């Protein structure tokens with residue numbers, strides 16, 4: 001019987017601030033079968049859609065996004081925290097469940113010919129995704145959709161995402 005990746009998530013109440021239940025996915029990453037199930041599950045959903053690039057946000061979006069890119073035969077674009085990329089960038093700010101931050105991509109990381117998939121370990125408020133959508137739009141590339149391991153559905157990220165794009169939102173596991 002295959003392991004259910006969601007069964008390996010550890011909940012940490014009141015971390016990093018009171019009122020937030022932090023979803024620790026490191027046990028999922030550490031389990032070979034579970035990690036493969038997450039990567040294959042997201043990649044499988046978007047196979048055959050002509051995806052040329054996967055974009056993922058620092059840091060957990062790198063961990064899940066890069067192997068999904070390899071599985072799809074696509075390249076990977078890292079969206080990094082401010083000041084980390086050495087050349088000209090597009091930037092977007094966003095709110096998190098526990099603070100605010102900004103992400104940047106190189107201006108030449110995507111072109112209007114690219115078909116882009118956003119990948120992250122989890123979607124909570126949808127703020128990070130909204131920033132990534134803005135960055136993809138800045139380049140003129142086409143957004144194919146977005147794929148996550150975990151969706152914190154009780155925070156209603158789909159409504160926040162729907163305000164900025166009608167691209168497909170796919171998650172392997174939702175917490176109601």
Ligand SMILES: O=P(O)(O)OC[C@H]1O[C@H](OP(=O)(O)OP(=O)(O)O)[C@H](O)[C@@H]1O
Pocket residue numbers: 057058059060061095096097120121122123124125126127128129157
């Ligand atoms: O839907 P949202 O409310 O935007 O939250 C989701 C984001 O939060 C986490 O990253 P975080 O910013 O904590 O950074 P990390 O990957 O470096 O831990 C997670 O990996 C997502 O990128």
Ligand SMILES: Nc1ncnc2[nH]cnc12
Pocket residue numbers: 020021022023024096097098122124125
């Ligand atoms: N509750 C949460 N657990 C883990 N990562 C998160 N990123 C945003 N909200 C989170």
